[in-house]
Amino acid sequence: MVFTTAVNFIRSRGPDEFWRKRKIFKLAAHFQGRKRNCYSITIRYVHRALVYATKGRKLKKVDMANLWEQRILSGCEQHGVTYPLFKESLSRSGVMLNRKTLADLACWEPQSFKALTDIAQARAAQDGLNVSKSLEPPSGVVTRGMIK
Amino acid sequence: MSNSHLLMKAGFITSPAQNGVGRYVCQLQRVVLKFCKNNGSSRGVRDFIESDLVNFAKDHPGVVVYLKPRRHRGPVIVAEYLNGEKQHVYCRNFTSEVVSKWLTLLKNQQGNHEGMRLRKMWHTDHPSIQGPWTPYTFREPSLNLAEFPNDKLSSPASLEPSATDRLIEAFKKQQLKELE
Numbered sequence: 001m002v003f004t005t006a007v008n009f010i011r012s013r014g015p016d017e018f019w020r021k022r023k024i025f026k027l028a029a030h031f032q033g034r035k036r037n038c039y040s041i042t043i044r045y046v047h048r049a050l051v052y053a054t055k056g057r058k059l060k061k062v063d064m065a066n067l068w069e070q071r072i073l074s075g076c077e078q079h080g081v082t083y084p085l086f087k088e089s090l091s092r093s094g095v096m097l098n099r100k101t102l103a104d105l106a107c108w109e110p111q112s113f114k115a116l117t118d119i120a121q122a123r124a125a126q127d128g129l130n131v132s133k134s135l136e137p138p139s140g141v142v143t144r145g146m147i148k
Numbered sequence: 149m150s151n152s153h154l155l156m157k158a159g160f161i162t163s164p165a166q167n168g169v170g171r172y173v174c175q176l177q178r179v180v181l182k183f184c185k186n187n188g189s190s191r192g193v194r195d196f197i198e199s200d201l202v203n204f205a206k207d208h209p210g211v212v213v214y215l216k217p218r219r220h221r222g223p224v225i226v227a228e229y230l231n232g233e234k235q236h237v238y239c240r241n242f243t244s245e246v247v248s249k250w251l252t253l254l255k256n257q258q259g260n261h262e263g264m265r266l267r268k269m270w271h272t273d274h275p276s277i278q279g280p281w282t283p284y285t286f287r288e289p290s291l292n293l294a295e296f297p298n299d300k301l302s303s304p305a306s307l308e309p310s311a312t313d314r315l316i317e318a319f320k321k322q323q324l325k326e327l328e
Contacts, residue, residue, distance in 0.1 A: 026155065078286060080306075108276040110285050 068103035075106035079117040085130050089120035092127065158265040164258040175229050175258045178212040179251065183223040189240045190223040196244035204251060211255065227254040235260040 021039050027049065028035060028042045035045045073083045090097070095116065097105075106113045122141040124130055137143070167173060181197065183190040197215065205213045225237040225247070235257075237250050279285070294301060309317070 029155070075281075106281065108280050109278045110281040111278045114286070 068099040071103040071106050075113050076117060079114055081117045081120055085124055086120045089123040093119055093123045156263060156265045158267055160267055161271040174210050176211050176255050177228050177230050180214040180216060180226040182216045182218050184219055184221060185217050192242040192244050192247055193223040193239055196247040199244060200248050229259050231259055233260040235262060
């Protein structure tokens with residue numbers, strides 16, 4: 001005699017469970033212990049990891065911007081120009097370089113960066129910026145004010 | 149490109165500048181064309197085999213071409229390179245021209261870069277022309293010969309006159325005026 005009722009009690013949850021869980025396990029390959037091997041624990045930590053990745057994308061941009069600003073600041077201060085004065089004088093002179101380029105120049109092309117600080121200094125002296133500590137225009141920079 | 153997948157390879161852009169300077173070595177080792185004998189999705193591959201495959205094999209004697217007719221399965225081109233990398237190109241419903249273009253690409257490549265995350269979209273062997281910044285870039289070389297303790301070097305770089313100094317100066321000016 002064949003008893004089919006016992007067979008009907010086996011609960012099949014679907015054919016795709018393995019691959020559905022594999023997608024999650026692949027993201028957790030570098031976790032430790034049960035977080036890597038047990039699904040119901042893994043899913044929680046994978047969700048946290050994905051949230052950190054989402055938040056990190058914004059933070060990376062902020063971090064890079066801060067790094068560039070710090071590098072430009074250090075480069076300016078070495079040549080005796082303050083950072084806000086530098087930015088203002090450059091923009092007045094029509095030098096529309098962004099922070100990333102300025103930071104790269106400060107690191108890799110220090111002489112070009114010095115030339116930029118000289119331009120900023122000359123423009124500041126010409127325009128009368130930074131009255132509290134007036135900078136002398138450096139030698140070797142010709143400004144429009146001198147020609148006129 | 150984003151790091152969406154943990155097992156994604158990640159690397160910098162490289163240019164195969166050395167291959168071809170002395171002698172060009174084709175990096176493609178073997179090419180395996182798997183196709184079905186009568187399914188419609190393999191028609192392009194079959195047309196390519198009938199028309200252009202023998203020319204391709206003659207033009208590139210260093211590349212071994214294998215044909216694997218596999219019934220009831222989709223057509224695939226598997227390319228293996230000299231460094232052991234493999235690339236699968238699923239050519240379902242391709243035309244024979246598209247298949248031949250893919251084979252040209254596989255032959256010209258230096259390896260499989262599919263699925264590689266590029267960490268930077270640029271690469272340079274010479275990032276600096278003037279020389280990178282060092283702490284000694286803008287220091288005077290005379291510092292090398294300086295003997296310490298040194299009064300001049302130990303004093304602050306920009307020292308404004310203090311209030312006492314200004315008073316003394318004003319007094320001296322006044323004295324000179326009185327003398328005149």
